[in-house]
Amino acid sequence: MSPTEFREQISQLTAQLAGRPLDAGLDAWLNAEHGVESDTYRQLKQACMTGVAEGWLCEREGGGIRYGRIFKPADDLHGFSVDVVDMQDIAGPHHAHPQGEIDLIMPLDDNAQFDGRPAGWLVYPPGSAHRPTVSSGRALVLYLLPQGSIEFTRH
Template identity: 65%
Template sequence: MSTPDQFHALMRDVTRLTAGQPLDAALQAQLNAQAGPDSALFQDIFAACRQGVADGWMCGREGGGIRYGRVIKPAPDLDGCSVDVVDMDDLAGPHHAHPNGEIDMVMPLTNDARFDGHGAGWLVYGPGSSHSPTVSRGRALVLYLLPGGAIEFTRPG
């Protein structure tokens, strides 16, 4: 059983690992080493996301074949990050930029599913980066931590 409050507590455990760190390849490696797919924290978050989707308090909106939703608005106890979760199945989402960067947790629901070419684990995009988020080879949940909740929907350049 997972509730929004329990999920928020799990996100505090993640942001303790990311607080004050530059959003770069070193942070990505650190997250995958300390909270990777085989860790209890990753498994607890994955279970909470599956339960939240099933219970309807997560990914409650749908557009363009993507189920999505902002689960937590930018919060001081999450180092100012917001938390969004999407449920995607073999498709590309809308192009967007990350003014402050983005920390993604990739949770494949289909064994071979990839998010932007990456399987289960953490993916970090630095400030000013952009992409068309793409799930291929199956279905995945993807959790996005956005510093300051900042995201700008753009056209690919």
């Protein structure tokens, strides 16, 4: 697995997301079509684990969180940016999603959760905000942001 191959995987997924509203319907669709039992989930989790191990994902660290934006928004990614974080029993910085956020939760410890959700997809609608929190272990979280739009807040 290379960053180029990873980008192709993400591009195939974002092609299916382009133009769709980021809402509960998309959350349900992603978990039904690309949930934890799917090839998509298994391949993305393996790619993320490989990328972290090889150092091309989560290459930065701050406040006990490893993170990094691997791809800026681009046409081949249908306008999404791609970030991956590696978190264990920690809350990250509070931020808002002006255009929404799509998260793929990939526990590395069986009971790990992200914002109270187990393995799978979590879609935040436009205008939402949160303090991203991994509890009960360690997890990787891949997140897709329309146009890379994120606003860190003081909470």
